[in-house]
Amino acid sequence: MKKQLTHSACFPLHYFPPIPWFVAALRYERVYVDADQPYRKQRYHSRAFIKMPNRVLPLTIPVARRSARAPLRDKMVSFAEDWPGQHWRSLQMAYRRSPYYEYYEDRLRPLFEEPAPSLVAHNWRCLRLVAELLNLPQVMEEGAGPAGLDDFRGAFDPSLRQLPPWFEPVPYAQVFPPFAAGLSILDLLFNLGPESLIYLRDAWLGSGVADEEA
Numbered sequence: 019m020k021k022q023l024t025h026s027a028c029f030p031l032h033y034f035p036p037i038p039w040f041v042a043a044l045r046y047e048r049v050y051v052d053a054d055q056p057y058r059k060q061r062y063h064s065r066a067f068i069k070m071p072n073r074v075l076p077l078t079i080p081v082a083r084r085s086a087r088a089p090l091r092d093k094m095v096s097f098a099e100d101w102p103g104q105h106w107r108s109l110q111m112a113y114r115r116s117p118y119y120e121y122y123e124d125r126l127r128p129l130f131e132e133p134a135p136s137l138v139a140h141n142w143r144c145l146r147l148v149a150e151l152l153n154l155p156q157v158m159e160e161g162a163g164p165a166g167l168d169d170f171r172g173a174f175d176p177s178l179r180q181l182p183p184w185f186e187p188v189p190y191a192q193v194f195p196p197f198a199a200g201l202s203i204l205d206l207l208f209n210l211g212p213e214s215l216i217y218l219r220d221a222w223l224g225s226g227v228a229d230e231e232a
Contacts (some may be wrong), residue, residue, distance in 0.1 A: 027168040028052055031141050033063035033079055034148065034202045035174075041221045042170055049156045050163030051169055053138045057081075057090040062174055064093075064137060066202035071194045072200065073205040076176075077105045081137060086199045088147040093137040109204065116193050118211035122151060126204075131181070148203055152215055186223045199204065201208065 026048040032039060039062075043049045047127065057063060064079040080096040113119045127146065134140040140161070149158060173182055179186060187199030192209055206214045 026034055026163055028163050028171055030055060030062070030171045030174060031138060031145070031176070032066075033064055033077075033137075033141050033215070034066040034144050034204050036067070037203055037221070038176060038182045038200055039186055040152070040154075040172075040203055040218050042076070042182070043156060044215075045170070046156060047224065048163075049158045050123055050167065051142075051158060052162045053091050053142075054162065055090050055171060055214050057088065057093050060177060062176060062203055063090055065139070065176070066204065067176070067200075068108065068202055069192050069194050069198050069205055070108070070112050074198050075108060077108060077138065077202075079140070080175075091138050095133065095137055095140060097135075098214070100143075102130040102133050111223060113183050113193060113204070113208040117209040119208050121211060122207055125151065131168065148207070151207060152218075154215075158222060184223045186221045188217070188221060214222060 025046060027043070027046045027049045029039060029043060029052070030033075031051050031053045050212055055063075063078045064081060067074050067076050068213055071077075078101070088198045105164075109126075110119075128139075129147065130142055134143055140232060149156070171208040181200045185200065189197040190206070190210055192198065192205065202216075203216070206217060
């Protein structure tokens with residue numbers, strides 16, 4: 019007998035989150051996004067993975083060293099290097115030949131022309147825009163939410179080099195084969211466009227937090 023699904027869940031705040039993030043989020047009516055977690059290096063808080071020729075490339079946002087031990091909410095973005103320009107050029111190289119690059123290009127460009135100085139603020143701008151482009155029906159709120167929610171804050175860790183067990187990485191056409199699974203949601207948007215939502219709904223395997231055996 020399966021546990022009854024809750025209507026809300028808590029997720030971590032990521033930079034253009036990986037596809038499995040949205041696969042899980044679509045299971046809920048209300049999604050709380052927690053920006054008060056401890057900051058950890060080389061995590062999705064400050065990096066997103068895209069498909070380039072012959073490799074998967076991490077787009078990494080550098081953070082100010084003066085806040086090295088600060089929690090995620092207090093992290094400030096470093097502009098010592100032109101990372102916004104580098105990220106945008108990498109996206110152009112990776113996806114300008116994709117079916118929907120021109121469809122989303124003008125909506126995404128302002129995020130790289132005028133990025134927010136705070137990591138949390140920038141990630142929220144990216145997340146809200148993606149939710150709009152996907153036409154997500156979920157309500158998204160900032161915070162950890164009330165006690166007892168399904169909790170996905172520890173479900174995504176790129177250092178483990180493995181996908182969540184409840185995610186079915188069904189291959190779709192990418193610009194540069196071979197297929198790579200679990201990339202940033204941008205990869206799905208550029209390649210599948212309006213069909214991305216269908217893919218996300220079909221990619222749930224049903225062995226995650228929400229489907230634990232009672």
